[in-house]
Amino acid sequence: MPENPVLEGAAEPETLDLIHELLAETFALFRLGAADAMQFELAVVEIGANIIEHSRASGVVTLRLELEVFDDRIVANYSDDGNPARVDLDSVALPDDLAERGRGLAIAINVLDELGYRRSGGKNHWHLVRNLPTT
Template sequence: MTDPGPARAVTTLESRIELSAPATPEIMDLVHAMLEHLWGTCPDVSDRDRMRFEMSVIEILGNVVEHAYAADNTDIPGQEGRRFEIVVGITEANLMAHLGDNGLPTELDLSGVAMPDVLAESGRGLALASAALDDLSYERVGGRNLWDLLCLRSSD
């Protein structure tokens, strides 16, 4: 019997990308490009996993950009302005994202997220992300909104 060598831990990152930037609508294109680059580093991620993970990241980030800053004045001299950080990573078993922002707090109970009425003009993004991911969490810590997204990779 031959020795298969050391076991590979499922938490070993195959690829990781980080970005810190102003939370503006224009940043969405950069995050799309960042995810495209991530897929190029790990071409074995299935199209299904890519689609559900990318859609979820973009929906959550869209909510951050649209809602967390809606009532905030970012043009105050001497103020840092509103920023977000995103870290995305791929392991053998998972696709993961961590988003943090210094935006306004939100009252949010993810256990009650559901699709809105078919005539509603908004409110689908969080429900779509929650349905597409294997785990989605939000917490407010030290004046920051923190989001963690987990997508288990399929075996196909």
């Protein structure tokens, strides 16, 4: 089995393109189904965009994304050294229809089987899991 795909670098808007590329390479390598790949990618990119947008106070924030593919699930683990995320995942809900922002976490929760966040060692850690159909 190949090494887990990893992306590490500055949390900048251009990093979203690199996240998409890493996911595409991973999906091709492990032959994930289109629906599972699309929904997992949506969640991973939403969390990545939130990290990029909300973790910076000043200076460069370093982001790390590691993917793991198992027979029954795909996992993404993010860590970053930015500001603590001010989020209560238990209270996340979709905003009203006219809101221009604030849907990312709600969408991620809806397409994932597990979404976790913790702050440890001066870093934010996000854990994303989507279960895969077993054959």
